[in-house]
Each structure stands twice: as C-alpha cells, then as structure tokens.
Amino acid sequence: MGTPRNDDKWNVLTMVQWVPVPYPPFLSTPNSDILYRIDALEVTGAGPTVLSGRNIEFILLSEGGNHTASHVDDFAPGIFFTCHQGPVGIGWIPLSWHDRLKWEQDPLRFKGQARYLVLHPGQTVYMPPGTIHYVFRKLSDPTLITGGEVLTWAGLRRWLCLLKHQELSETEPEVSTDRAGNWVACLIELVKQRREVQDWDNIPGGREELELVMKTLEVGSAIAATEKLLTRTR
Numbered sequence: 098m099g100t101p102r103n104d105d106k107w108n109v110l111t112m113v114q115w116v117p118v119p120y121p122p123f124l125s126t127p128n129s130d131i132l133y134r135i136d137a138l139e140v141t142g143a144g145p146t147v148l149s150g151r152n153i154e155f156i157l158l159s160e161g162g163n164h165t166a167s168h169v170d171d172f173a174p175g176i177f178f179t180c181h182q183g184p185v186g187i188g189w190i191p192l193s194w195h196d197r198l199k200w201e202q203d204p205l206r207f208k209g210q211a212r213y214l215v216l217h218p219g220q221t222v223y224m225p226p227g228t229i230h231y232v233f234r235k236l237s238d239p240t241l242i243t244g245g246e247v248l249t250w251a252g253l254r255r256w257l258c259l260l261k262h263q264e265l266s267e268t269e270p271e272v273s274t275d276r277a278g279n280w281v282a283c284l285i286e287l288v289k290q291r292r293e294v295q296d297w298d299n300i301p302g303g304r305e306e307l308e309l310v311m312k313t314l315e316v317g318s319a320i321a322a323t324e325k326l327l328t329r330t331r
Contacts, residue, residue, distance in 0.1 A: 118154035118243045121221045124177060127299035131248040132174075135283050144286045145279040153246040162236040167204050167211075171271040172280070173227040173259040174246035180216035182241040186233040187222050188213035200229060201268050216242075226252060227259040251301040253284070254313050285314050 120129075132153050138144035153174075167190055170176065178187055190209045192200060200207040213233075216222060224230055226248070234240050248256060260280060263272040288311045291297055297304045 118156070118245050119179070120245060121177060121179070121223070124223065124245075124247055128249050128251055128301055129247050131250065131253070131284075131287065132246060134287050138283055138286060144283040147276070147279050147283055151246075155244055157240070157242040157244065159234060159240050159242075161234050161238045161240070163234055165232040167200075167207075167229050167231040169227055169229055169263075169269075170246075171263070171269040173256065173263060174248055175224065175226045175252070175256075176228070176230075176244060176246055177221055177223040178216065178242050178244040179221040180218050180240070180242055182218060183238065184215045184217050184235065185240040185242060186213050186215050188231045188233065189224060190229040190231075192229065197229070201266065204229075223247070226256040250306065250310070253310050257281075257313050281314055285311070288314065 132148065135144065136148055136153075139146050139148060157178075167188075178185075188211055190200065190207075190211050192209060196209060200209060211231075214222065260272070260277055263269045264274060264277045288307060291300075291307060292311075295304075297307045300306055302309075
C-alpha cells in the first residue's frame with residue numbers, strides 16, 4: 098500500500114470478503130433480484146458479461162476524516178450503505194435534470210441543495226439509481242460500512258434512461274456504447290425468460306410493467322444498432 102504522508106487518509110474500497118453482505122429486508126425481495134439473475138446468466142453463458150470485476154457487494158473501511166466528493170457511480174445503480182462502525186455521514190443532492198447537467202459540468206463547485214444524514218452502527222440508507230451522493234467522516238472515528246448495488250423491476254425503465262444519459266453524455270468513461278448494449282442484451286434475455294414461464298406476479302405492475310420494460314429495451318437496442326450501422330457507413 099505504500100507509506101502514506103502524515104496528512105493522508107487511507108480508504109480501503111475493495112476489501113476481499115468471504116461472507117455475503119447482508120441486504121436489508123426491503124431489498125431482499127423478488128422486485129430487487131435483477132443483478133442476481135444477471136449473475137446467473139453470466140455463469141451459464143446465456144448472456145454477455147457485465148458484472149465481472151464489478152463489486153455489487155462491498156465493504157468500505159476508512160480512516161476518520163476521509164471524505165468522498167459528490168458523484169454518481171458508473172452505470173448508475175441503486176445503492177445501499179449499512180454502518181457497522183461509525184458514525185458516518187451520507188449525503189445526496191436532489192436535482193432536476195436541468196440542474197443535474199450543471200452539476201456534471203463542475204461537480205466540485207456546484208452550489209445545490211445538498212442533504213445529509215448521519216448513520217450510526219446498525220442503520221442503513223438506500224439511494225435510488227442515479228443518486229448524486231457523497232460520504233464524510235469525523236476526524237476521530239474510523240468507519241466500517243457494508244453495502245451493495247441494486248436494480249429493481251419497478252424502477253428499471255427509469256434506470257435505462259439514466260444508463261442512456263451516461264452513455265451519451267460521456268460523464269462516465271466506463272459506460273461505453275458496447276458495455277451499455279451488453280446490459281440491455283442481458284435484460285432482454287431476463288424479460289424473455291420471465292415471459293416464457295409467465296413469471297410476472299411478483300413484479301410491481303405485473304405483466305403490464307414487464308411488457309413496458311421490454312418495449313423500452315427493444316427501442317434502446319434498435320437505437321444502438323442504428324448508431325453502429327451509421328458509424329460503419331460514414
């Protein structure tokens with residue numbers, strides 16, 4: 098890890114974990130199982146790889162005084178944090194789309210309506226996909242947090258809009274057209290599987306919502322295919 102300077106604050110973001118991260122009960126439901134279904138697709142080779150190397154469950158161990166500036170994670174998943182040693186401050190910035198574009202231009206200088214709460218051991222906070230968030234800590238207290246990424250069937254159409262925005266705005270270099278397309282391909286396969294066995298009763302909105310999700314995915318897939326064709330014919 099090297100020898101830090103006296104004023105450096107260490108922050109271990111990707112600790113190896115040997116036991117599953119506990120999810121809060123409200124996220125341990127059929128509505129929140131998309132990432133686990135995608136993982137199963139990858140294991141069987143039925144879909145492209147999108148989760149390999151991605152920490153959808155994580156442990157964060159940090160020295161007191163270590164702060165994380167406001168940001169949105171690449172691919173904009175929902176995210177939860179559970180405090181085990183703290184306290185730790187979790188903040189977010191609720192913005193309209195217009196103000197969000199301003200924030201993207203200069204995140205560190207944006208003057209918005211930031212909110213925050215302080216988590217104590219045993220407390221959990223969940224932030225929906227695309228939430229601009231930040232983390233702060235007291236100088237005197239190291240912190241330990243577990244957390245995970247979440248996609249829900251009820252919020253999937255909104256998440257697809259966020260994914261397309263990240264792809265087109267180039268705010269997240271990791272979100273390339275090809276990688277975004279892989280996510281769409283995985284989700285199309287998941288919807289097809291649920292259609293075939295009529296497995297929609299556990300989805301908020303049921304069959305109607307599943308069909309709306311598929312239409313959104315098909316439109317996104319068609320746009321991506323057209324973009325590739327136009328690129329090749331220029």
